[in-house]
Amino acid sequence: MKWTRRDMLKGLAGLPLVGGIWWAAAANSVLSSQKRSEILEQLNIEPSYPTSLPSITGPPIRVGIIGFGIRGDQLCRSLGFATNEWISEMRKEADEDSQHTALEEFLAQEKLNVKLVAVCDIFDKRANKAIASFKTDDNDIKRYKTYQEMIDSGDVDAVIIATPDHWHAPMSIYALNRGVHVYVEKPMAHTVEETYTLREAAENSSARFMVGHQHRQTLSFKTAQDIIEKGVLGHVSMIQTNTNRNDDNGAWNYDIEAEASEQTIDWEQFLGTAPKIPFNKNHFFRWRKWWEYGSGLSGDLLTHDYDRLNCVMNMGIPNSVTASGGIYTHNDGRNVPDVLQVNMEFPDYKLGASQEKGKEKGMTFIYSATLGNGFSRPTFLMGHDGTMELGNKLTIWPDGSSTKYADLLEAERMHPSEPIYQYDPAANIPDAISSATSQYFADKGLMWTYIDGVRVDSTYLHLREWLSSIKNGGKLSCGIQEGFEEAISAHMAGLSYKLGRRIDWNSTEQIIEPIEGINFDEVLLSSV
């Protein structure tokens, strides 16, 4: 051994360095995960994963589709039936871009125990399209000219209604009265009177009734319920939710198909109870733009936002509603507004108060919509202790003046600009104190494609829940009570906009407070 002191120094100098770096890295890593779990523990939020439902066993449920337009087509796909046209279009897309996985996801979707045995559409082209695509050796599908014939045929157990709004309630009531199960698109009713008649029919029927608010299946909303119940945000005094669209499709200017004519469309049946006017393609394909058949922003899009917040907050029907807006971006002959602001007041709402008793009570729900700007304004739930941004993923920031988190803020363990919780149902783990990168992935929705390799389609989940309850019973996440609250709230918004005054809810009598000399349904259906 001829090691000199110099040899030892130069030979072993790396060792303490390794020790130091190792210690620093380990300590930092452990410290930050401790910090994370400490906050998560305090928040005590339990992300919810897809609920497992009893399977749909026995003979397949025989389903009929009423209205095979844009939404009807989508609903059938969620049910497991895609048109030949859609399949070839998606195949082409996938060939051009390997990232385009719509077809792959459709094929991977678990098959439901159903047969699509009936279609009712008053436009020949659409009915024929359904027959051409869905008639196979093991699925016999028949066209019915009217919904009554279909429901009375005895060949369908359940119907899916995807027609213009003014047909939702009459068809639902007809089916429910005959014990046929109903899945109806929102809003479930077009007038106030229908809303009550439909509720009665659903309550008295043995059949299952579901409103098509599929976002009730969205996992982040289920998690948000838990967050609200646990008072993570403190007292929520304001909710802001928005619609921002800036394209023809978003403004309901759908394609007018060349094959449409008085010969191929049963115009009388389309009109139903609507004012009798001569055949009009514009009205047929773009019915959402007129109060006579649709309900504009308040019934079409506000209902989505109202219901998804009602599912989180369970706030029910507002005490009062005021609304204003106008036709400012699409002055094309429509009579529903394209810019709309709605304020819903819930003066008695209290949940999650963290300050002294009695100080916090009441909440305003603000819905703001424009069809002339596409900038994404997220939904915010604003509480005394924190703010939640709610979308497909969910993020919570502490409030700088929070009572609940005062100590943690003081100790700089929390910071108002840093999220304390983030939930992305596509990621495997809840992520408190996000890094810039994970924030980026979540924003981009990159992880969506990777939930166990399959993207979850909420409409599929919603339909599955309905079908499962037909066979096995069980509570529906958007049944008649939820549908009733949504429809009444939307009617109140529509009435307020049209009358230019506040509309009140009489909760004792469960009616919209009457206004002398005014018939609410006449107002709702009127063109101005």
Place this chain on the structure above:
Amino acid sequence: MSEIDKAWRLRTSVVLLRILIGWHFLYEGVIKLYDPEWTSFGYLASAQGPLKQFFLAMTNEAIINWTDGLNIAALIIVGLTLILGIFERVGTVIGIGLLAMYYLAHPPFPWLEQIHAEGNYWFVNKNLIELAALLVIYQLPTADYFGLHRILKKNKEDIKN
């Protein structure tokens, strides 16, 4: 300046470079080792450029744990070899391989969207520069001057004698 002086300065500079790169790798590796929630999934899933499919394949559920584990092990091996000055060429080659993969997963090509980039890059980024620095270290081994190898080498010489 004498040739000996020049050689000493060069050697010392390379040792410094070697230790700093080793430091960087070791710290990254150990941080990940102690963070049970760390995964390379996001970095790989968002890969771009010519080898995108290859990186996507690495995110497969069946192998993502292996991908993560091997990445951590490789980072730590490179860190230890470069700092301690032992098997430095093996460490250098592994380091070059790792950096090449990091570079190719998110190449700073102008036609691709830049993600995971904290600065502005045009074809050349820090991964590529660190890779080039490892090439220098490979060409100029210094472990027998500063590192465990110095002791091991003497040991061997002793035995021979």
